[in-house]
């Protein structure tokens with residue numbers, strides 16, 4: 584049975600960030616994920632998580648200057664000191680939120696020397712993985728489609744796997760976002776089977792419009808069954824932009840609600 588985490592950066596945006604935890608719980612979610620919690624102190628976010636009785640499935644390490652177009656720095660040569668400092672920041676939040684999976688965004692690497700970017704990525708991910716291992720935290724790498732994020736360091740799932748193999752740390756894994764995977768790779772049933780055991784987090788949204796997983800070119804009941812069949816027992820993040828009001832679009836979730 585798939586287990587879904589509401590993505591609070593995209594869902595329940597009718598209310599301020601700190602109120603989205605209660606809204607997700609009221610809608611029947613038992614877990615949440617979000618991009619960045621850093622505008623609020625860790626203990627404040629942790630209080631909201633606790634009050635709502637939720638688990639935090641995933642969040643991202645600080646990405647640099649998001650408003651200026653930065654999308655992480657794990658693969659940006661020259662930004663190693665900042666990346667490493669951010670490991671400490673993310674770790675403080677992960678401890679407070681009891682979150683065991685962190686996504687380290689890599690950056691836009693257009694025009695940069697690929698070998699230098701890969702070398703920086705491997706060293707940065709090793710550093711982060713070693714720091715997080717002591718806390719039982721897994722670091723995940725997410726390939727992101729080149730239509731929504733042109734120039735992002737990694738766009739294809741198998742490219743992500745090859746990079747993870749180079750990092751060679753047991754607590755580094757793939758974040759399999761089926762929205763990006765469909766756009767860049769396709770053949771999702773076989774892809775999930777081929778990657779089974781090598782992804783630690785899954786995300787979903789319809790393709791091409793990134794809405795609820797009940798429309799578009801993907802057959803979600805089938806894909807959820809494939810994830811079950813290959814033994815994936817982790818969270819599935821609902822990283823979609825609701826078509827309208829968030830709760831009005833949750834019909835697809837009714838069969839999966841707990842209780």
Ligand SMILES: O=C(O)C(=O)[C@@H](O)CO
Nearest residue numbers: 618643686725727760822
């Ligand atoms: O865009 C996505 O997909 C994500 O999962 C984000 O964490 C990265 O922008």
Ligand SMILES: [Mg+2]
Nearest residue numbers: 725760786822
């Ligand atoms: Mg994603």
